[in-house]
Amino acid sequence: MNTSTKPLRFTRPHVSGLLHWNHIAAVAAAITIAVSSYRYMDTLHSGAIVAYLLYPVSIGCLALLLYTRAYIRYPEVRLFGAFFAWVLVVIGLNMSRADGALASGWFYSLCVTSFLCFSLPYAFENAEQPRAVSFLAWVTVLLGGAFSALALYFVVTGRVIEMRPGIEGALGIGADNRLWMFCHPNAAAPICGIGVVLSLYLFFTSQYKRFRFVLLVPFVLCMCALALTDSRAGILATTLALGLEVFFVLSGKYFRASKKLLRALFSLVLAAACMALFYQGNVWVRQGYNTLVSRVEAETTLVTETVELAPADNESAPAQTPSTEISSRDLSDFGNFNGRTAIWSATLKGLVENPSILFTGTTPLNAGQTMTPYFPKDAPYGNFHNSFVAALVSFGLPGLLLILAFIVYLFVRSLRLIARSLFDERLLPARLLTSILVFTLGESMMEQFLFVDGMPSVVWVWFLLAAGFTFCFSREALQPPVA
DSSP: OOOOOOSOOOOOOOOOOTTSHHHHHHHHHHHHHHHHHHTTTOHHHHHHHIIIIIHHHHHHHHHHHHHHSOGGGSHHHHHHHHHHHHHHHHHHHTTTTSTTGGGSHHHHHHHIIIIIIITGGGGSOTTTHHHHHHHHHHHHHHHHHHHHHHHHHHHHHTOOEEOTTTSSOEEEEOTTSSEEESSOHHHHHHHHHHHHHHHHHHHHHOSOGGGGGGGHHHHHHHHHHHHHHTOHHHHHHHHHHHHHHHHHHIIIIIOOOSSHHHHHHHHHHHHHHHHHHHHHHHHHHHHHHHHHHHHHHHHHHHHHHHHHHSOGGGOOOOOOOOOSOOOOOOSTTTTTTTTHHHHHHHHHHHHHHOTTHHHHOOOHHHHHHHHGGGSOTTSOTTOOSOHHHHHHHHHHHHHHHHHHHHHHHHHHHHHHHHHHHTTOGGGHHHHHHHHHHHHHHHHHTTSOOSSOOSSOOHHHHHHHHHHHHHHHHHHHHTSOOOO
């Protein structure tokens, strides 16, 4: 009898052409990532791409998936399907107030992220799934690195592109002394943060060792841009995800201690050190930029005085250089999350005065408008600064409970996978997906990126991608060995 075991079943052969529908779906997912990263540059055309390209493609991919795979037999798919069905019920209950919800950018985005991003992992055979993750990770890293490089160029040259009054955005150092990337720094930070997290993911899992160090370029670019956004939620979420990645890599690859507990503890200590170093590195980037600004201001002042004293024919204007110091906020307001707790408590007060919303919801089209009168006077209009508070108002208590049940089930599967394979190098790509989940959920606790955004956000897209691949990987890894 053959007693060999196969704990990792990513090697089952499967051959399909380049134009196979699951490969087309992967390209569509890559386009979704591009739209989620660059949508603030051109909101009009980004919305058209989602509505007229990605939305029909996602429906077609779901239909093919249902036809070719036993998709609905999985419990997580049924649970997520129950949430989507409840969203349709909420739209029906609010049809008189949410006219056009089924033709809104939010609904198109919900369908694209659900039918395409979450379902995509199930369209691939086991051998193709890791390659699909790597392909989408490369797309995200290259787009995020290029976007960060563009933003840093404008920072270094002291230039700013204002998009007002058409769009509330800019490229460069804004009036709040933070880096804007055609959107608010808190919305730009996830683009940079996911670039950092996925750069490390590819560095540790890539089979092409010669090209690994190329990933240090987008890593540094995204880290510098993230630091200059001064988004504390983005920096902390990225730091935590990076620490998890280092822990999983060290415990499963580099240390061969005889006692697994000692091996895990040593990896945990080094991971904590890397987290502290990365967080401090963001502080050093801001300090270094401010030092550069101070020196440039001093040199500009000296050049200007020299020009004023020189003859007229020798006059020359100083070159355009950085002129604004970047902000560097501490964590002194960590207790109230920079005033967010006041928004959340005001939302709860509004729900007490409107208890019917706890069942019927309002849809994301009316959630902000309904609750803004209860917000503090200085709070942004219609922004709950928390995906789950926004989901509670948008979909009611049943919708929120379905979302939380899905997340709890996801992390139970993820933790079981980690407990089973913490010291197995071959399952490293599967474990590293947990760091992406932690990053996306960490960002969503401070901003409303999940399920309620009017366009696909990079947080929303990668949360569902990582969730789908985690379920698929864990199902294969947790199956009993084949005798």
